[in-house]
Amino acid sequence: MNTCYLDAFINWLRVERGYSEHTIDGYVRDVTEFFSTLDEDVTLAAITPVQIQTFLATLYSTNAASSVARKMSALRTFFRFCIKEGEIEADPLSGLAGPKIPHHIPVFLTVDEMFSLLEEPSPQDTFQLRDRAIMEFIYSTGMRVSELVSRNMDDVDFASGMVRVRGKGRKERIVPFGNAAADCLQNWFPQRDQLIVARIERGHPPEREPLFLNNRGTRLTSRSVERMVAAYGLRAGITTKVTPHALRHSFATHLLEMGLDMRTVQELLGHVSLSTTQKYTHLNMDHLTKVYDRAHPGAQKEF
Numbered sequence: 001m002n003t004c005y006l007d008a009f010i011n012w013l014r015v016e017r018g019y020s021e022h023t024i025d026g027y028v029r030d031v032t033e034f035f036s037t038l039d040e041d042v043t044l045a046a047i048t049p050v051q052i053q054t055f056l057a058t059l060y061s062t063n064a065a066s067s068v069a070r071k072m073s074a075l076r077t078f079f080r081f082c083i084k085e086g087e088i089e090a091d092p093l094s095g096l097a098g099p100k101i102p103h104h105i106p107v108f109l110t111v112d113e114m115f116s117l118l119e120e121p122s123p124q125d126t127f128q129l130r131d132r133a134i135m136e137f138i139y140s141t142g143m144r145v146s147e148l149v150s151r152n153m154d155d156v157d158f159a160s161g162m163v164r165v166r167g168k169g170r171k172e173r174i175v176p177f178g179n180a181a182a183d184c185l186q187n188w189f190p191q192r193d194q195l196i197v198a199r200i201e202r203g204h205p206p207e208r209e210p211l212f213l214n215n216r217g218t219r220l221t222s223r224s225v226e227r228m229v230a231a232y233g234l235r236a237g238i239t240t241k242v243t244p245h246a247l248r249h250s251f252a253t254h255l256l257e258m259g260l261d262m263r264t265v266q267e268l269l270g271h272v273s274l275s276t277t278q279k280y281t282h283l284n285m286d287h288l289t290k291v292y293d294r295a296h297p298g299a300q301k302e303f
Helices: 003-016 021-035 049-060 065-084 111-118 128-141 145-149 179-201 222-235 244-257 262-269 274-282 285-295
Strands: 162-166 172-176
Touching: 003 021, 003 065, 021 065, 049 065, 111 128, 111 222, 111 244, 128 145, 128 179, 128 222, 128 244, 145 222, 145 244, 172 262, 222 244, 244 262
Parallel strands: none
Antiparallel strands: 162 172
16 A cells, blocks of 8 residues: 555544544554555555455454454545545445444442542552542543543633543533542642652653643653552452543443433533433433332322
8 A cells, every 4th residue: 555645544634533643543553454465556446345345354253343343444434535535436345334343331330439449549659649639530520531631730720610621533522520529639739749840850841731740740641540540449349340431431320320411411421422322321220210200290190
């Protein structure tokens, strides 16, 4: 494949679609994997549906359905870009159905488990205040871990209790956060200032923008947050695997359990489609039955 096509595709994903570098890397990896199965001199216009089908058939024996679906999505995006650029006239994936993805119930914590997790950071932990603030902030806003670590100080408005979040595709939303999260953030800031000063004393330029810093005084990474949350989950004795995404799921689940409508939860989570939010209908039937009995005028009627 001519690398200029790939370079143009990468630039389009980054600039026009606003995809994260992680997503772009995945798309490039999947597209490159497909083209590695073809002759080096193949042209875009010469690619046939049969070649796509042959590639996908080899994937099913070694990849999960979700991985195959992701690779198909990457290829669809690439070929639609090529159509947009006038390089090809038709999508060779047109009419090809993707694999059926098993429905997975989101992992979430109970309210008691959530409170136990939040209280787990202790004075023995070097970053007790930061870690508590991180978990409180995710649980209070439902933001993704990638959104959390990319937040800057000027994204947070304590006066209004709102935080500006830039999600997938650089779509921006404003999300409220509670008093507990606000207090934890304020408690963390003195240590944050100390990390900035220590970085300056080591002769490095300070990073004053990030909301959360690591021990070197630089922006915290998603992987670091994932390791931290998992470690506290184990310490709290929670049998469910605890991840930042589980905290996001818990945020949505607990709001729905308290009666918040799904459309509002959709907006808070930054979901484009309501169908994505509907996976949270895993709420236990006992709770739904109680809500129904309280709310429906005919629920208590005797015949």
